[in-house]
Amino acid sequence: MVNEEINGRQVVNMIILFLLGSSLVTGNSMVAEQDSWISVLIGIAMSVPVVLIYARLYTLAPKQDLFDLSYQIFGKIGGAIITILFSVYTLHLGILVIKDFTEYINVVSLPETPQLANAICIGLIAYFTVIKGIEILGRGTYFVMPFVVFVVFLLTGFTFKYMDINNLKPILTQDIGVIFNGALSAFTFPLAETVLFINVFSVVNTDKSPASLYLTAVLVSGFILFVLVIGSIMVLGFPLVSSLYFPSYSDVRIVDIGNFLSRIEVLVSANYIVFGLVKVTVCLYVSCKGFAKLFNLGNFKMLAAPLTLIMVITSTILYENTMKMFNHIQYYKFYAPLFQIVIPLIIMIFLQVKSKKQNAGKEESGV
Numbered sequence: 001m002v003n004e005e006i007n008g009r010q011v012v013n014m015i016i017l018f019l020l021g022s023s024l025v026t027g028n029s030m031v032a033e034q035d036s037w038i039s040v041l042i043g044i045a046m047s048v049p050v051v052l053i054y055a056r057l058y059t060l061a062p063k064q065d066l067f068d069l070s071y072q073i074f075g076k077i078g079g080a081i082i083t084i085l086f087s088v089y090t091l092h093l094g095i096l097v098i099k100d101f102t103e104y105i106n107v108v109s110l111p112e113t114p115q116l117a118n119a120i121c122i123g124l125i126a127y128f129t130v131i132k133g134i135e136i137l138g139r140g141t142y143f144v145m146p147f148v149v150f151v152v153f154l155l156t157g158f159t160f161k162y163m164d165i166n167n168l169k170p171i172l173t174q175d176i177g178v179i180f181n182g183a184l185s186a187f188t189f190p191l192a193e194t195v196l197f198i199n200v201f202s203v204v205n206t207d208k209s210p211a212s213l214y215l216t217a218v219l220v221s222g223f224i225l226f227v228l229v230i231g232s233i234m235v236l237g238f239p240l241v242s243s244l245y246f247p248s249y250s251d252v253r254i255v256d257i258g259n260f261l262s263r264i265e266v267l268v269s270a271n272y273i274v275f276g277l278v279k280v281t282v283c284l285y286v287s288c289k290g291f292a293k294l295f296n297l298g299n300f301k302m303l304a305a306p307l308t309l310i311m312v313i314t315s316t317i318l319y320e321n322t323m324k325m326f327n328h329i330q331y332y333k334f335y336a337p338l339f340q341i342v343i344p345l346i347i348m349i350f351l352q353v354k355s356k357k358q359n360a361g362k363e364e365s366g367v
Helices: 007-017 022-028 033-060 067-107 117-131 135-159 176-188 191-198 210-236 267-293 300-317 322-365
Strands: none
Touching: 007 022, 007 135, 007 191, 007 210, 007 267, 022 322, 033 117, 033 191, 033 210, 033 322, 067 191, 067 267, 067 300, 067 322, 117 267, 117 300, 135 210, 135 267, 176 191, 176 322, 191 210, 191 267, 191 322, 267 300
């Protein structure tokens, strides 16, 4: 049996690849048009205090996940309610990610292949990874990460000669509300989705502070997201970017080096698929742990098969077409903060109060 334990570097790699998942495919943070790069920067700044809340939860209650803390603080009924809500949210996120990637594959590469076939392939890889243990994913990201980063910046370098800084002008022409709307999109999808890793840190074995691990992962992935967003704007410009479903894929299609190196967008697709597999696997892993806690099951892996089946089947019937999928993403930012901010913040406040009372009790007893 594989040991359920990962180190600090592995969890950082997992978070980075997780955050670079479907957000790069959909480009949902570009609602502010040529000011979208400002929205991304604001979204990164918004995510910093939030991930510090997640890190604080681990510091106050190491080796306990969000589901354990929910029962500990709110009792059996309250803990069950939060566990249900968070598990359903996680399962829902996994379904959205599978749908994002099956639509992406269907539109750019395999239009004749049924989306169900692609969804089954993604689901099976996530299923076997969860069954074998989260350490498998950690070790896999350790080896994949250098290649992923290399390809991202290699492709950015290839598109450099096509970039036009004038596509960023005029700056700050968008209303502040539009810019903030784009920032909220970047914040909720994907940066604050690191809330899922509260349930992963319970198996992390490291001497480094959780705050440094969280911040490193978020800032690195945020920087990569910023580079790709501003690159797409400078290469394609508006309104062309707004008319494309997958702008970060489209801007590398124009690359033609020396009339012999072209069609390098296959590297982009390979990267995106890796990102998606990591994200789906983490969603499946966390949802299995949540429902296992809810039903008081000793082995959460026994739920991997039915939950994978639910994710795969639901993803194929969720939206009729790509347009409806993108329309739904705009509503995601309105309900996601409940799970990304509100619930973790309430739990942290309760834990902080409890910790202060325990310290005060020790001082009074002279311990």
